[in-house]
Amino acid sequence: MKKLQSQFVKILAATVLTPLAFSVSASEISNAELSATTCFQCHGAEGQSAGGAIPPLAGYPEKVMVQQLLDMKSGKRASTVMGRHAKGYTDDEIRAIAKYLSTLKP
Amino acid sequence: MLKRRSLIKAMAATGFGGTLVAALPGCTLPKVPMLSEGSSVKARKSGEPAHVVVIGGGFGGASVAKYIKRFDKSVNVTVIEPKQTYMTCPGSNWYLAGLVNADFITHDYSALRNKHGVSVIHSMVTKINAGAQQVTLKDGRVLDYDRLVVSPGIDFKYEEVPGYSADVIDQIPHAYQAGPQTELLYKQLREMPQGGTFVMCPPGNPFRCPPGPYERVSMVADFFKRENPTAKIVILDAKEKFSKQGLFQEGWAQLYGDMIEWIPASSGGKVKKIDAATKTVYTEFGEYKADVLNVIPPQKAGKIAFAAGLTNDKGWCPVNQQTFESKIHPNIHVIGDSSIAGKMPKSGHSAASQGKMCAAAIVSLLNGTTVPTAKNVNTCYSLVGADYGISVAAVYQLQDGNIVGVKGAGGVSPMGADAAFRLMEAKYADGWYKAIAMDLWHS
Numbered sequence: 001m002k003k004l005q006s007q008f009v010k011i012l013a014a015t016v017l018t019p020l021a022f023s024v025s026a027s028e029i030s031n032a033e034l035s036a037t038t039c040f041q042c043h044g045a046e047g048q049s050a051g052g053a054i055p056p057l058a059g060y061p062e063k064v065m066v067q068q069l070l071d072m073k074s075g076k077r078a079s080t081v082m083g084r085h086a087k088g089y090t091d092d093e094i095r096a097i098a099k100y101l102s103t104l105k106p
Numbered sequence: 107m108l109k110r111r112s113l114i115k116a117m118a119a120t121g122f123g124g125t126l127v128a129a130l131p132g133c134t135l136p137k138v139p140m141l142s143e144g145s146s147v148k149a150r151k152s153g154e155p156a157h158v159v160v161i162g163g164g165f166g167g168a169s170v171a172k173y174i175k176r177f178d179k180s181v182n183v184t185v186i187e188p189k190q191t192y193m194t195c196p197g198s199n200w201y202l203a204g205l206v207n208a209d210f211i212t213h214d215y216s217a218l219r220n221k222h223g224v225s226v227i228h229s230m231v232t233k234i235n236a237g238a239q240q241v242t243l244k245d246g247r248v249l250d251y252d253r254l255v256v257s258p259g260i261d262f263k264y265e266e267v268p269g270y271s272a273d274v275i276d277q278i279p280h281a282y283q284a285g286p287q288t289e290l291l292y293k294q295l296r297e298m299p300q301g302g303t304f305v306m307c308p309p310g311n312p313f314r315c316p317p318g319p320y321e322r323v324s325m326v327a328d329f330f331k332r333e334n335p336t337a338k339i340v341i342l343d344a345k346e347k348f349s350k351q352g353l354f355q356e357g358w359a360q361l362y363g364d365m366i367e368w369i370p371a372s373s374g375g376k377v378k379k380i381d382a383a384t385k386t387v388y389t390e391f392g393e394y395k396a397d398v399l400n401v402i403p404p405q406k407a408g409k410i411a412f413a414a415g416l417t418n419d420k421g422w423c424p425v426n427q428q429t430f431e432s433k434i435h436p437n438i439h440v441i442g443d444s445s446i447a448g449k450m451p452k453s454g455h456s457a458a459s460q461g462k463m464c465a466a467a468i469v470s471l472l473n474g475t476t477v478p479t480a481k482n483v484n485t486c487y488s489l490v491g492a493d494y495g496i497s498v499a500a501v502y503q504l505q506d507g508n509i510v511g512v513k514g515a516g517g518v519s520p521m522g523a524d525a526a527f528r529l530m531e532a533k534y535a536d537g538w539y540k541a542i543a544m545d546l547w548h549s
Contacts, residue, residue, distance in 0.1 A: 038483045048544075052540040
């Protein structure tokens with residue numbers, strides 16, 4: 001009985017109370033921003049240098065990055081691993097990620 | 107109870123969460139009756155910050171904790187991690203070779219605490235009450251959560267290697283959870299007699315870090331080549347093939363001649379039993395006496411995942427592959443090695459990528475916004491020699507609810523590449539490590 005009661009309260013809470021907890025000003029997290037955070041794992045947090053041989057990305061000129069990534073994707077520009085990554089994204093995704101990274105403070 | 111909870115939340119909201127929550131050791135929160143538990147569930151008042159508890163401070167746990175804060179500072183995040191400092195498995199093979207020191211692969215939680223306002227409690231979770239949305243710590247403390255993330259890594263199926271058990275790991279290390287086990291193997295390799303034999307028994311699939319055992323062999327060979335050039339390495343494998351096999355074998359032949367012998371399952375590699383006292387491995391075709399023996403047993407999800415009933419019959423945790431929410435218990439997410447994440451390998455890089463996807467999903471779910479659907483990634487560098495790196499990479503998308511590799515993308519380094527290419531990838535291996543450690547623990 002107690003369990004039932006508890007489940008009832010939970011259903012109530014889920015259907016009635018949860019929306020009240022939503023923040024009014026919450027903004028969406030874009031796919032471009034979220035994808036860019038996965039770039040940080042090799043290129044350094046927030047695009048800042050981690051001190052190794054892999055180039056940092058914060059403030060990278062957007063047009064240059066788009067061109068380099070598209071060229072690595074097509075094989076026109078040589079790379080070790082970036083071509084293999086670039087092939088995983090559409091041209092539009094590449095443009096959106098490059099745009100986001102260019103906005104980060106170097 | 108409610109008062110205490112509100113108090114902790116209020117304290118945390120003022121930015122002192124880390125120190126104050128951590129400064130309440132011994133304050134055992136009383137267990138509350140069922141009805142009260144139920145009524146506390148999701149009855150979060152408008153404006154009251156949500157609380158996310160994260161179990162584990164490894165690649166998955168550190169990532170999800172940091173990135174929840176990055177996406178929404180108002181969410182209170184508490185990480186429960188028993189260790190004060192964390193030695194990573196990635197990079198631990200480089201340490202075995204003597205290429206890096208222990209500090210290089212060991213991290214603490216000061217940036218998570220001080221820079222991001224994450225509460226880090228060095229304890230163990232002994233119980234998850236999914237219905238009441240509470241976790242109980244070893245010291246008796248009970249924490250409420252709105253969302254729980256379980257990222258406990260792996261545990262071992264010792265019973266599948268007859269003769270091996272948790273009782274003998276101080277003589278025969280697995281070294282597949284970094285820390286004291288890594289130090290033990292490091293010491294044994296250095297004490298091995300000249301011309302001795304190092305025997306490794308890697309597990310069948312699936313297991314943490316598929317190229318890990320073969321990078322380890324490479325790094326042991328690198329060390330032997332310098333310090334014990336007549337030593338032998340034998341791999342008794344439970345499998346017929348392994349990750350980046352062609353590349354590893356190409357590198358082994360170039361760098362180490364015939365020092366390394368790999369024996370697949372069907373050619374006598376399948377281990378029947380081991381005799382711990384004499385470090386002898388018995389296979390269907392014969393027996394191998396080791397001077398240093400490294401058994402890596404088959405694996406399953408971390409203990410707490412079993413205790414909480416989050417696992418399936420194969421011992422791993424089924425999840426929604428977009429949000430990483432458990433398919434068994436709502437409001438609990440499982441990431442990293444313990445989760446079933448479609449085609450993604452169990453790796454530190456995968457876990458960190460999943461941590462970010464999960465963080466974005468949790469923040470979006472708490473705020474009622476659209477859950478983003480960015481692509482997961484994996485990048486895995488292995489050193490075959492100090493100046494000889496190889497890699498495998500993949501980009502993953504969601505397809506009919508399953509994580510699958512994007513066709514035409516990813517793959518391994520080319521065979522037959524020149525020394526400059528291998529050197530570049532060795533430098534990138536070092537760069538990758540520095541970057542991911544910075545991303546998760548140092549910034």
